[in-house]
Amino acid sequence: xTSPGNGDGNGSPEVMIDVRHLTRYYGxxxxxxxxxxxxxxxxxxxxxxxxxxxxxxxxxxxxGFMPPSAGQALVAGYDVVEQSxxxxxxxxxxxxxxxxxxxxxxxxxxxxxxxxRGVADRRDEVxxxxxxxxxxxxxxxxxxxxxxxxxxxxxxxxxxxxxxxxIILDEPTIGLDPQQIREVRGLVRELGGDHTIILxxxxxxxxxxxxxxxxxxxxxxxxxxxALERLAQRGHGGEIRLVVGADVDDAAVGAWLTAVEGVTExxxxxxxxxxxxADRERETRARIAGAVIQRGWQLYxxxxxxxxxxxxxxxxxxxxxxxxxxxxxGDGPDADEAAEAGTWDDGLAEDEAAEAGTWDDGLDEDAxxxxxxxxxxxxxxxxxxxxxxxxxxxx
Amino acid sequence: xxxxxxxxxxEIGATFASPIFWVVSxxxxxxxxxxxxxxxxxxxxxxxxxxxxxxxxxxxxxxxxPILSMRLxxxxxxxxxxxxxxxxxVQDWQVVTGKWLSAMVAVTLMMALTLVHVLVMLSLATxxxxxxxxxxxxxxxxLLGAALLAxxxxxxxxxxxxxxxxxxxxxxxxxxxxxxxxxEVPGTQTALGKAMAYTGLSEHYLNFGQGLxxxxxxxxxxxxxxxxxxxxxxVLETRRWR
Numbered sequence: 124x125t126s127p128g129n130g131d132g133n134g135s136p137e138v139m140i141d142v143r144h145l146t147r148y149y150g151x152x153x154x155x156x157x158x159x160x161x162x163x164x165x166x167x168x169x170x171x172x173x174x175x176x177x178x179x180x181x182x183x184x185x186x187g188f189m190p191p192s193a194g195q196a197l198v199a200g201y202d203v204v205e206q207s208x209x210x211x212x213x214x215x216x217x218x219x220x221x222x223x224x225x226x227x228x229x230x231x232x233x234x235x236x237x238x239x240r241g242v243a244d245r246r247d248e249v250x251x252x253x254x255x256x257x258x259x260x261x262x263x264x265x266x267x268x269x270x271x272x273x274x275x276x277x278x279x280x281x282x283x284x285x286x287x288x289x290i291i292l293d294e295p296t297i298g299l300d301p302q303q304i305r306e307v308r309g310l311v312r313e314l315g316g317d318h319t320i321i322l323x324x325x326x327x328x329x330x331x332x333x334x335x336x337x338x339x340x341x342x343x344x345x346x347x348x349x350a351l352e353r354l355a356q357r358g359h360g361g362e363i364r365l366v367v368g369a370d371v372d373d374a375a376v377g378a379w380l381t382a383v384e385g386v387t388e389x390x391x392x393x394x395x396x397x398x399x400x401a402d403r404e405r406e407t408r409a410r411i412a413g414a415v416i417q418r419g420w421q422l423y424x425x426x427x428x429x430x431x432x433x434x435x436x437x438x439x440x441x442x443x444x445x446x447x448x449x450x451x452x453g454d455g456p457d458a459d460e461a462a463e464a465g466t467w468d469d470g471l472a473e474d475e476a477a478e479a480g481t482w483d484d485g486l487d488e489d490a491x492x493x494x495x496x497x498x499x500x501x502x503x504x505x506x507x508x509x510x511x512x513x514x515x516x517x518x
Numbered sequence: 519x520x521x522x523x524x525x526x527x528x529e530i531g532a533t534f535a536s537p538i539f540w541v542v543s544x545x546x547x548x549x550x551x552x553x554x555x556x557x558x559x560x561x562x563x564x565x566x567x568x569x570x571x572x573x574x575x576x577x578x579x580x581x582x583x584p585i586l587s588m589r590l591x592x593x594x595x596x597x598x599x600x601x602x603x604x605x606x607x608v609q610d611w612q613v614v615t616g617k618w619l620s621a622m623v624a625v626t627l628m629m630a631l632t633l634v635h636v637l638v639m640l641s642l643a644t645x646x647x648x649x650x651x652x653x654x655x656x657x658x659x660x661l662l663g664a665a666l667l668a669x670x671x672x673x674x675x676x677x678x679x680x681x682x683x684x685x686x687x688x689x690x691x692x693x694x695x696x697x698x699x700x701x702e703v704p705g706t707q708t709a710l711g712k713a714m715a716y717t718g719l720s721e722h723y724l725n726f727g728q729g730l731x732x733x734x735x736x737x738x739x740x741x742x743x744x745x746x747x748x749x750x751x752x753v754l755e756t757r758r759w760r
């Protein structure tokens with residue numbers, strides 16, 4: 124790496140974010156442990172990991188909200204500790220849950236943030252970002268009157284208002300309905316190219332869709348830094364979930380399944396439930412479906428199980444004793460675990476579905492399925508009404 | 519400067535949007551008016567003297583200012599908006615000073631309303647009024663308000679709980695106010711007694727009622743104000759390190 128020799132540690136001009144051996148302790152516990160990475164101009168980098176993995180801590184250090192215990196971080200060539208104001212000027216930040224001043228109007232708030240960031244043509248810039256996130260029709264409404272999705276848009280707008288080279292988004296899609304999630308993802312993709320973007324998420328498919336590169340973080344360490352394709356491959360492992368009528372003999376079906384061509388592994392879960400490992404799961408599923416029906420068993424479910432973030436985690440962290448999971452690798456993120464941890468993709472879909480009322484199917488598909496074709500479970504399509512309902516807002 | 523004004527402006531908006539200011543102002547004016555009416559009704563003949571009013575306003579401010587300032591930093595810490603503020607290119611002292619200034623505007627407005635009572639007193643007074651003490655008294659009130667609000671800003675920086683901030687503030691300013699009374703205990707002749715008498719708020723404040731502006735009193739309040747604001751900025755800074 125070239126250095127200008129002025130001691131600033133300015134890397135090559137293309138490197139917008141340069142993080143070296145970043146460590147942060149909360150008391151004796153390291154929240155970040157020797158993290159190093161770089162992000163180039165126009166690149167979208169995803170931080171992927173469960174809550175408490177250190178994603179937010181890393182972002183807070185990059186945005187100058189808290190200093191590192193050790194190590195160095197440069198944003199747009201500025202040290203986030205030594206040249207904090209310059210670094211902050213070059214950064215747009217959306218903290219988790221998008222905290223906003225509820226007593227201000229959308230326009231008033233964005234104007235205020237623009238003023239703090241020293242924007243010259245405030246009126247133009249504020250109108251530009253409001254149009255960009257499609258909030259201009261609510262410009263004079265109080266933020267307290269906006270729905271969660273609209274607030275999130277305001278949060279993103281304030282991160283863009285000074286047109287910063289670096290944008291840091293902490294969980295930008297959390298708590299949104301599928302329509303909004305799609306919009307936010309589209310927006311982020313659009314912004315990449317001009318801006319260097321770091322976003323955190325715990326939804327694997329989201330990272331796949333938006334990010335050029337993904338850093339998997341666990342227990343404060345980067346456990347995998349992979350190009351998208353390789354992560355995606357890991358995300359589409361050949362696992363199949365099969366549920367047949369409970370009146371059949373599980374052991375017999377299990378034995379029969381073992382013999383089906385393409386099936387590499389069978390685990391019997393009882394009550395007609397099975398989990399299969401398969402080589403080429405599409406063809407294998409077709410074969411199983413045909414055979415099950417032929418035999419007159421009732422077929423309730425036959426689904427390709429996507430490897431969840433947790434599964435990938437367990438793979439990636441298998442050699443690490445610090446991995447904080449008691450369950451075996453075979454366990455998917457079932458309801459209990461999701462409720463307890465509240466962090467995994469499937470769990471999220473369920474939590475939010477409960478909250479949103481009707482978004483269950485849409486969100487589930489959107490969050491858990493990179494491509495819809497792999498999900499054979501019947502989902503009544505409900506997404507169409509998302510926009511209308513959302514526009515009304517809830518006070 | 520631009521940042522400071524931006525923060526002050528926003529805070530003034532927030533102050534007048536929140537019910538706290540209106541409730542506290544109404545309560546203050548009602549209480550003050552009641553006591554004032556009692557005072558005017560009793561005194562025969564009515565003497566246009568600022569001293570009792572000054573004492574009354576001072577005592578009430580001890581309770582009013584921490585309530586006005588409790589929101590300033592505590593609420594931002596609780597709601598998380600502080601994170602956005604502190605990741606903007608704004609310096610800590612600008613945040614603290616801007617917020618304090620907005621509270622100063624609120625208190626100044628509230629105190630301006632008490633001029634109505636002064637007018638009433640003037641109309642009732644039998645023997646005219648000396649405007650020297652009036653002017654110096656209001657200077658004293660504003661200086662006291664500034665110092666009390668600075669202490670309140672400090673306690674608001676210390677916690678994300680507004681109620682805790684207010685109570686802590688009230689406790690702190692009460693101690694400062696009553697220090698000269700405690701000085702009686704060790705005896706005014708000892709060094710400790712003198713120090714306590716000097717550090718106390720009430721002595722310096724009531725001096726303004728006599729119509730003279732003693733630079734020592736002014737210096738005292740300015741020092742207290744800047745000291746508390748400086749500490750508040752440092753507390754905010756340490757939040758980054760926690």
